[in-house]
């Protein structure tokens with residue numbers, strides 16, 4: 001499948017004869033990717049073909065952004081020395097996070113904690129310590145002049161700035177999954193933004209938004225991701241009013 005400009009959208013009826021043959025996804029593939037794109041922290045060492053990444057970027061660029069400014073930028077890092085440098089920049093933030101959240105205590109005395117908790121903390125810690133082994137690192141940034149931060153004046157933490165970059169990031173995650181690739185999105189590299197920008201020659205006007213480790217998953221995919229049911233977050237007409245039968249999408 002080539003990255004062409006001619007590919008067009010359908011009217012949504014996937015069975016329709018109007019669907020361009022160049023589409024490889026059916027609606028089932030999309031929903032499956034949405035439900036089954038876990039954070040992967042252990043990867044095979046196999047390289048990822050550039051063609052596959054290009055295909056994912058080609059689809060991800062159709063994400064929405066305020067004013068259609070498309071401020072996203074991505075640096076693909078595969079060079080072993082640069083990957084090691086990114087790990088070195090990631091680790092201080094990770095270790096501080098482990099201290100702050102109690103993860104360091106879990107690792108120091110694993111027998112005192114639930115096995116599932118130990119496994120989760122250990123997995124995330126292994127990911128951080130072995131970040132340089134992840135075959136592809138996507139460093140995702142956004143052009144600050146392209147962001148319209150409509151909630152900047154509210155007396156609370158701003159959230160809207162991210163709205164013009166994270167739909168693109170989610171498109172990347174879904175696209176990677178659709179290609180059979182595994183990924184881990186993290187944000188702990190962002191506090192080391194100045195050093196990361198200097199390492200990769202990223203211009204001043206770019207803010208770091210995410211780091212995505214990419215590769216082929218070592219081990220099987222999980223059967224089901226742990227998520228709260230629809231009834232806990234979606235309401236009908238008024239906050240707290242149930243939408244649909246409770247427990248139907250649990």
Ligand SMILES: Cc1cc2nc3c(=O)[nH]c(=O)nc-3n(C[C@H](O)[C@H](O)[C@H](O)COP(=O)(O)O)c2cc1C
Nearest residue numbers: 037038039040041123124127185186187188225226
């Ligand atoms: C904004 C953000 C930051 C995250 N930071 C980390 C991180 O620092 N380390 C890590 O191992 N996973 C990180 N994750 C992954 C989450 O832990 C993961 O999405 C969550 O536990 C659900 O995991 P699952 O999709 O495998 O079920 C992050 C995810 C998001 C969206």
